[in-house]
Amino acid sequence: MQKKMMILGASALQIPAIQKAKELGFQIILVDYDENAPGFPLADVKLVVSTLDQEEVYRQALIYQPDVVITSTSDGPVRTAAYVNERLGKTPDLSYEDSLCATIKSYMRDRLKENGVPIPAYYAVHDFEELKKAVGELKGYCIVKPADNAGSRGVVLVDVRNSGGQAADSKKEVTDLIEIDNDKLKEIYEYSKSNSRNGIVMAEEFMTGAEVSVESMTVNGETTIVTITDKFITPPPYFVELGHSQPSELPEDIKTAIRKVTLQAVKAIRLQNGPSHTEIKVTESGPKIVEIAARLGGDFITSKLVPLSTGVDMVGSSVLLAAGEKTDLTSRWERGSAIRFISGIPGIIKRIVVVEDIHALEGLEEFVLYKKAGDVINGTKSSNDRLGYVIASGKTAREATDTAIKALKFIHIDMEEE
Template sequence: MKQKKILLLGGSQQQIPSIKKAKELGFYTVTCDYLPENPGHKFADEYYNVSTTDKEAVLSLAKKLQIDGIVAYASDPAAPTAAYVAEKMGLPGNPYESVKILTEKDLFRDFLHNHGLNCPKAHGYTSCEEAAKDIEQFQFPVMVKPVDSSGSKGVVKIYSSSELKNAVEEALSYSRCGRFIVEEFIKKKGYQISGDGFSVDGKLVFTSYGNELYSGRNGTREYVALGEFWPSLLDPEIKEKVDSELQKLIKALHMKTSAYNIEAIVDENDTVYILELGPRNGGSYIPQLIKYATGVDLVDYTIRAAMGEDCSSLKMVPTVGCWSNYMLLSTENGIFENIWFDKKFKEKNLLNVYCTSTPGDVVHAYQNTTHSLGTMIFKADTIEEMQEITNNIQNYYRVIVKK
């Protein structure tokens, strides 16, 4: 019998788990992107130098290879390409137009608004002049964001119209399509919700949420993501509200069998806002953290879904224990030397270190995830211990740089 072939878009370090899983499941694995030196490619059977955002080029490659499935694991920019190719070739996947909506913030906010789902006041623009005409209609503070970036890149919170120009310039510098949104700031209650989910035939069957950790130290903005910790501190009834909002959205978008990366906020009135429903697994090793927390292997289900295999065994599973994924970051510019870990923390808590830098590399003081040096995963015995570690992380690890 012919070995089934899967095309995996991207070969970065954090995409290695998907490549290894596809091999483990017995599929012939092909990777592509425009970075032949990416470490994931050496785990694949074949590699092609084709950009993951070039839909037509990837479609041409997929047809030539006669693939049976395609995956954009942990990659927002590649998700529309995977959906496009799957749709054109009649392979398992989500509707291309729906994936496009989910990966462009202005389209997504419009969709939420038009379908009666909770949404902050928001509007998309292509120039500062356009936004300046409308800006006084918004209630400050507002967030200015590129429509197509992730990881806090190009996101700026402003308190007056005089700050708009600089914010727009920064947002546009991170936008591939040259668009940004302005949206009113939502004052959240408790931690922001972050995690992954999975639907089977359009039904949300699994979600696992953590508590988003943000910066504000060392001159970074207070909304720059640092990581998450599990278990979620949400009340059970609020978790049900979040799941319900997600199910409405998944149904409205005609999504099928798919992994999602989820960002949501609960405001002071317990209103749930879905900020992001990324049509792909989470980055920063969220699926690996969820496996520690629940025993559920979302990477396995993602590969199986792409190959049209049965995913009906997936069910909701509670979190056991306390777990965190946390950015490896430098607080200063310099030359990377190594990472120092507190001895007790390293022995008792630390589980995995995924570092993308090697000694001698130039590193930058952390301002957004562009400056991340990777991710570590660690555990704690109690929520109190987890909060003590994450609130005082500088006592447990430091990136050592030479100036």
């Protein structure tokens, strides 16, 4: 009898996992709230259901009886998959309780703190008054973000030294605090809360230093770190990822420290089998965890950059692991890869011109545009605001990055004010 795999999410980022599951001969049951999700044409069974609706997904699982329920690159569905697998009586690779610690930042911070993993100072706040108190405790210079979301949605730097909520030079000492501008701070609170699925907002110490992500796979409780990715973020007050490069160009001693902290974090969330994506800031006092996710890295980090830089198929390995098959995480080569996203200023896209010479760039692997003429752009406040991307490869991370940056110069976005 053909085995069945229920995959939560049918977005473009999930398609590599869907394709791999089909190659393995699974009947594919796809779940997504968007009836036009690009992965749905690959489905044997198409279910237009929110991947966050645990009870409805469970009800559908009782009907279709999948052998396993998985997700690929999305945070919220990690909880749903854990919940449904437990309710179906399957041995979970991540328990539902532990899935909360891998997806909800307040739970995550508590679990990491309990296990002695380096993290920033933090407060989980439930109303505006609690936020004001937390901002005061953090000396008026902190990150405010949703406890339950991803993709930089609702993330803002608060600096009460500069007329309430404006960004300042992160290298300066926090001195001469001014009175909190209540209106601006409340606007930030409401923005973050509106992006938090559970209504909880986090206020955290603002960490400075290089930022990386660590791409790992855990098999029977043993974690293999495949690679470390350098991350490139927009300036404050919003923190949107505009690029990733592999392998990290940080010094070896720092990368050794990053690996140590990563393994501590994976152990703390009790992941038994599956991928993890750990974001880390390299502060003056050493690496500290920004977030850890029990899933593959998004932004094409694991689906495209990792294969280009290492030859490791992490997407395929995650599906094989979920299916109870053996995985091979051995690096086949050491090369470089990079992705750079296209950003725009607020307004309406007048036209997009791509210079034909872009196709002749050596090392350019792919470029994609999400937007078209007439689309309204809100600036770059979250990953949803990005206009497209380019991916490049090279002998080294630097070579791949240079090619990606060069490719961006061949793409011209003409804007007009709304």
